[in-house]
Amino acid sequence: MIDRRGIMGAGLALAAAPAFAQTTAFASNRPEPSARKFVSKSVEREIVRVSLKIGDPKLRWMFGNCYPNTLDTTVAMRTIDGAPDAFVRTGDINALWLRDSSAQVKPYLHLAKGDADLRRLYHGLIARQSRSILIDPYANAFMEDPTAKTNLSWSLDDRFPLKPGVAERKWEVDSLCYPMRLAHGYWQATRDKTPFDVRWAQAARLSIATFREQQRKDGKGPYRFQRKSNIPGESLMLDGYGAPTRPVGLIHSGFRPSDDACVYPFLIPSNYFAVTALRELAVVADAARGDAALAADAVALADEVDAALRKYARMRLPDGSEVIPFEVDGYGNAIFMDDANVPSLSALAYLGCLPASDPLFQRTAAAAWSEHNPYWSRGRVVEGIGGPHVGLGQVWPMSLVMRALSSSDDATIRQCLRMIRDSDGGTGFIHEAVDHDDPSKFTREWFAWANGLFGELIVHLADTRPKLLAETL
Template sequence: MLPTRHLKRTSRNGDRIYLIPMLSLVLVLVIVIIWVGNHHPTPSYVSAAERFHHQHAGKAAGQDPSTLEGTSSGVENHHSGHVHSSFAFQGLPMRKHVEGLPEIWARGPPSMNTSISSAETPSTLVNSTTLLQLKELCGRCLYRTLTSYVRMHDFGRIAVVLTGDIPAMWTRDSAVQVASYLPRVHRRPALRTVVEGAIRAQAYFILQDPWANAYNPTFVSTYSLPKQDRILGRGGWVWTRNFELDSVAYFFNFLWNYHQTKGLWSPSALLSETGVHDAVVTLLQLLEVEQHHEERSPYRYSELKRDGLGPPCGYTGMIWSAFRPSDDPQTYSFNIPSNMYTVGALHRLLLLNAAVWQDPYIHDTATRLSVEIHEGIKVFGIVEVEPGIKMYAYEVDGLGGKLVDFDDPNLPSLLAIPLLGYDQFEKEVYSVTRDRILSKANNYYYEGKILHGMGSPHTSHNMVWPLATAVEALTTNSTAKQSELLKMILEMASGNGLVHESVNVDTPQHFTRAEFGWANAMAVVAVEQLLGVDCDEEAERHRLKVIMEYESKEPGRVPNGGQDSHQYYSQLEASIPHV
């Protein structure tokens, strides 16, 4: 600190000011700063993609990553490779407001979004009994995840969202499971903590292992697991380490859905948290690596061919993936609907970046990848199945191998292309694709006495998936077909009153997975979007009915001497599990 005597007037010398010592000191400091700037060696940096590649490649080769030049054994922050300042993003204007709707599963009923037209809905085509049954189903499913599968930690800062009857959190499933709560935050503010907690949990898990698809609700010591689990990369926070490209896109889109929810105060605050930003960057780095899987990827999975590398593939510009959204291994290395979903997610990520992060790496990488993946889809993803007839393949390998006349009911799927945010799809090619996969040309399309629809190699013969039925209803322009499919969803819920993974086409009481949060959520989306109803009222009616049925089993005197009433008991928010 400078001596104060040189900054004051002195009574002894009148108006004389002693500035010479101060000016001299400032001059010396300026000279020193200039000399240091010209002579101090500039640090040698390695780019973010190179750091990511070298770090994980070293692990794959058995090399200690800390011995690689320019790397460390921990997660690297990409900013070490460039200056992050207001000058680093010149030419890319910051946009406080971003136009664009959330994904369809995050919009709520049309009444919550005035930008969606209120055209004729199937409610005019179903009788009052069917309409009531569909609303009751929607009411049972709406908050099922909230009250049964959510696990809140640290007073709501973290929310682990289990998939249902499997005690793990899938990135894909959980993003959709809580999406229907976003448009309801203005009614129930506590829902915001659930959604934000789920985003933080996903970001945290991604930073632990970005190749994993599902995570443990609590930390599991690796060596407490048997060898058969350890050799599959399980342990710690990882439930399953199946690299599924769609998980990356779901995380990006989850951030978009949150940011684009109407009425949220300062959504950029959550997205600006370091964990969320770093998860985005980590996934972009992963996409860069897996675009060149054969040459660069450190990912190995012990059930895949060629010592865990997977089946041979060529470069296509698309992103390599090992497993489908069904968790089944891919036949060929490039899943077309997952790459489409990734392109849509990257476009949304660019808009988020302009509004929130202003990060040159995110901008440049998302821009380049979206272009190259799209080109790969056009060149390799559209195939001729008959003379003059083209359709989208489900998977390709870039070497001539292709899987056609096939789709899987899990999203993203070929059937769901209009819902994926991939605006560049060719409508005529999609129309042909849709017709073929919803026919006997697809070996996994089943028809029975009661139900018909799309099945999967993941389940047995003649088992159709409600997920695909909901998507078929959401992507047809025929209101009569929508009504037919909604009635079918009712039949599919005839087991325990909830929506399941798969249902037998002849005996709907035979199903797989009694508790499947993703399917419940998609049933809510289908009912609200297609019937134009808001299921909140029915959900509350169902909740209060359950309360009174329970309380009636334990009669007791009401303190005021009046009748027992549901108004005396706890609110919905008290049913959110905390651990």
């Protein structure tokens, strides 16, 4: 079966390179200007500003290709009832993932206050996400046409029918966290109340209600998922409800952000993210809408899940060190591993769930970047974290970005930059997974989320470690 993470996208058309990168070896791989889906003058200026600070020629070329990739290739703007609507596809699959779309536009948030075009994009995406959540809060991906049936081949034979507009219905806690994170990021960047209308508040309330439903304090709840597949991670056991748990206040997740089924339904990185995202939602509800009831509801749930994490999200490795587990079941069973998709254990500092200096996070992240994690590997070219979705010996460059963004050590960041640079397979873009010995073997030629995360890292380094970024690696 060809699945979401295995499709190879078509190559992008070549365009004339900007003056700072115009060499035979490093001609821009962006689409021709006339073929770009969305244009922001402030993003174009940011490309020039940051590129001038990058000392390594190949890294500079990759930044110029990757940073605008979401805008260049994935955005479809329209107007619905006189207001902007933005459909942001994930890349090589023409569907909108709540997670991916939120993360894809995050690297431009700092530019939105001074850019009316970007604000229009954020208005449209926040509205699109709200409408999508109101269609089905358990869905992870949606069609461009909200009246259309799914055309994703792997969803066609799911046991439980999908509503019109839903592309896939894998329940992932982070799918509802990411729109909360986007709303908060936009509010913090702009103080613009426009997108936080009645519909947004309805979607926010439904998101909180869905999280509470999936605490499963009063039975299994309504969500079930089963799929005809020879891949175990594509379906849920026990008639579609997943593995048994003891209700302890944590939120159940059917699937990980990799779209693979959880082994134990309390996915700890996603529960940490839920706590942070709910508190961010409360800020927006109170400040942008004056909705004290919504804010209080979000904070109450965040406090409850946080208390459960403090009690149940701890385990010891064979060497005796205490770390955060990846999944637990409330009965005392736990798994230690990490998956490169975000949220992950390695990304908890990046997501603002724990400080990067927190000893528990540092122990956990170090263990995830070691042989304690069965999905960490070191090859001849790159080392890093992958996951079961693609297979062993496959490093996701996303894990290198998370390591660099969470580190205060120049040597670690420099090593991550070298490996990211050398993992592109000659394409100038960031891929889903690369063979740790031979990065010319990779999955997903067109993966806008990964491109955006890389761009976000480079912008961050340009502003915080310009001397390091100016080096030739």
